[in-house]
Each structure stands twice: as structure tokens, then as C-alpha cells.
Amino acid sequence: MHESTIAAPPAEIRTVTRADLAASLRAGWRDLTQAPLFGLFFSLVYVAGGWLLWWALTTAGQLWWTIPVTLGFPLLGPFIAVGFYEISRRIEVGAPLDWGAVLGVIFRQKDRQIPSIAAVVVVFFLFWNFLAHMIFALFMGLQVMTNISSSYEAFLTPHGLAMITMGTAVGAVFSAVLFSMTVVALPMLLDREVDFVTAMLTSLAVVRQSPAVMLGWGMLIAVLLFVAMLPAFLGLFLVLPLLGHASWHLYRRALG
Secondary structure: OOOOOEEOOOOOEOOOOHHHHHHHHHHHHHHHHHOHHHHHHHHHHHHHHHHHHHHHHHOOOOHHHHHHHHHHHHHHHHHHHHHHHHHHHHHHHOOOOOHHHHHHHHHHHHHOOHHHHHHHHHHHHHHHHHHHHHHHHHHHOOOOOOOOOOOOHHHHOHHHHHHHHHHHHHHHHHHHHHHHHHOOHHHHHHHEEOOHHHHHHHHHHHHHHOHHHHHHHHHHHHHHHHHHHOOOOOOHHHHHHHHHHHHHHHHHHHEO
16 A cells, blocks of 8 residues: 555545536646646657657558557556646645655556556457457458558548448447546546446446536547647647646546
């Protein structure tokens, strides 16, 4: 048990409002500006991974590089998120922002429940990847063989548009389910002594309590991350810390 963990009483699930989202974003910005170097450090993992993935796809033509890189995002994501949560927790309680202590908390998560929830994220990712290939084969399997990496006309055919529509719909469902299972679970696992199943069930309960607001939060996260990746992934240096810190404060507002 590390210094930030407390015994978990039954969680009091509160209704989350749009005012809570706004307050969480303001608190996240405050934490970001108070500890910017931590945000830059943790975000660098994702930015560097994005650069490596882009290089593998466009310059080197090494498609096999995309497998470990893309797997690394869901595998390392929960641990990176813990870094943002721990910074916000320390600011909240007035604890020192010490690099050794913060990194130590992240390292000790390997012996707690974070690896289990990271495994769930990876399984979701792999299953979605499998479904994506199935959808591609279902709609494009009867098309004339085309190099889709250099010819995008295939996506504008009826089969291509149907594939994009189906893939987007299925991906949205997968993303919504994964978001609902982890949005509260990840900060809860840092903050309390609970197992990952209890944390995920609590997270689902929070989303059920305030479905419109919480799913709106998920859509806002998706839009901000997409926009942040457009300028060579550099926007992630700002968006990832902001969302990470804000997620901690939203968790505190969602659970009593």
C-alpha cells in the first residue's frame, strides 16, 4: 500500500452535471500550470510513440513496427494516467511534488490492480482490431484488389462507404463501453484499496447515474485528442495533462 491509498468505504455515487465538467477542467488547468514539467514528461511517451508510428507508416514502410507501438498505447496508458492523477492528488492534499515520490507511486502500481485493468484495455483493443479486419473483409473482400495505402478511391465506393459507416459505429460502441468501464476506475484504483472489477463496476454505475453528461465527457475527450494529434502530435503536450488532471477532479466529484 502506498501513501495515497486509503481503505475503500462503499462508494457514494453522485450525479455529475455539466457544471462539474467545467469545474474539473478548470481544476485540471490549474494543476497543469502548477506542475507543467510533469505534464510534459508523461505526455512525451505518447508523443514519441505517435512520431514512431508515423515514421513506420510513411517513411520506413515498416508496417510490423505498428504492432508493438499501437499495443504500447493501451498497455502504458493506465500507468501514464496514474502519473497525472498522483500529481493532482498531491496538489489537492498539499504534498510535495517530488519526482522520486511520484515515479515511485507509478512504479508500485505494478503490484496493485492497474496491470489487471491495463490487460482489460489491451484485450478490448485486440478484439476491436480483429473486428476491424473482419469488417474490412466483409465489405471489401469482393472488390478488385487495390493498394488502399496509395489509392483511396476504394473507400468512396458503396462498399467502402458502408465499411466506414459500420466500422465507425462498431468502434463508437467499443469506445463507449471501454470509456464507461475505466473513466472512474483508473483514479479509483490509485486512491482506494479495491479490486479492478469493483472499480470497473463503480465506473459503469457512475455513467449510468449521469449518462448524458459522462458520455458527453467521453466525446469531448475524443474530439480534443483528435485535434491535438493533428499538429504532429504536439497538441498532446497540452491536452493529455489537462484531461488527465481533470479526470482526477471529475472522479472526486462523482464519488463521495
